[in-house]
Amino acid sequence: MASSNFIEVVSPTHFQEILSQDLNRVSVINFWAPWAEPCKQMNEVAKELSNKYKAALFVQVEAETQADIAESFEIEAVPSFVILRGHTLLDRISGADAAALTQSVAKFATTPVYSPLSRTDNEPAKAPTVVPSNMMDDTKRESTEELNTRLKALMNQSRVVLFMKGSPSEPRCGFSRKISGLLKENGVEFKHFDILTDESVRQGLKVLNDWPTFPQLIVNGELVGGLDIVQEMVENGEFKELLA
Structure with a gap:
């Protein structure tokens, strides 16, 4: 059973409301589609993580049904995860990479707001850029x-x-x-x-x-x-x- 911090988004307005409730809270947004087998696996991973990290908010967004939300985050494929603190982007995970998601949630969901990851100016933090190995050279x-x-x-x-x-x-x-x-x-x-x-x-x-x-x-x-x-x-x- 999903915990109370595991929420399925029903509209863009609903999405904004739940994210705005606590701007210091880490939100893990899961963009998924019911036809994609890898999404089924990652949905279960997200549920398990929501039970472990009660302080974080886990948000399920069906990418094609909630296209406006997906487009605002430039989601081009599923499964994709976006991790935020308030409106600050902390990380992106693309594909069915359970290990990467688990590590990222463990890193950010337990990091105090006053850590070096927080920004004191008006410039939003940028997520780490991961360059595929076949692109480096x-x-x-x-x-x-x-x-x-x-x-x-x-x-x-x-x-x-x-x-x-x-x-x-x-x-x-x-x-x-x-x-x-x-x-x-x-x-x-x-x-x-x-x-x-x-x-x-x-x-x-x-x-x-x-x-x-x-x-x-x-x-x-x-x-x-x-x-x-x-x-x-x-x-x-x-x-x-x-x-x-």
Whole structure:
């Protein structure tokens, strides 16, 4: 059973009310989706932590239902956790990383307000920036030409390639889940690339394909589009003709 400090948000107004009750309190905000298997695991972790750290507030936000809240925190995939003290950002944890969440909650939920982590000026504290290991060197050394060559190779690794958030078995956004499901339903064989694992690929594809969002479906090395376009093409028969 969840403790009294474990709350499911029902509206943006409700969200603001519960966060404003105590601006010295640490809040752990869990952005989740009911269709994502990793979220089920992390919801249980959050419940267990709420029982252990009674002084902290654990807030459940269904990302797609409460889209305004998710967008205000720039949430692009689930599960994602944001840890605040009042309105000050302390940390972000992306993905089903129970160990990282547990360590972060243990660190901040037991840290006094007067610790060096608190700010006395008007500038909000910034969460630690974690750079994926596969970006540390590539982002410094890879030229635009080299990146575009790599992107084109990825786009041509198979006849149909889906650049998505997560994987078909564990999608990390609703659009990625829907488009991969649509391809499976129509018997389309495809390879995928998780753009959350490589920031260079993620940003480079936006420029190369002149398409600002994900997922991006590639057929024969060329961009077809995102979920809406693919869905429309499937419905009117154009997608079947494209693959014929």
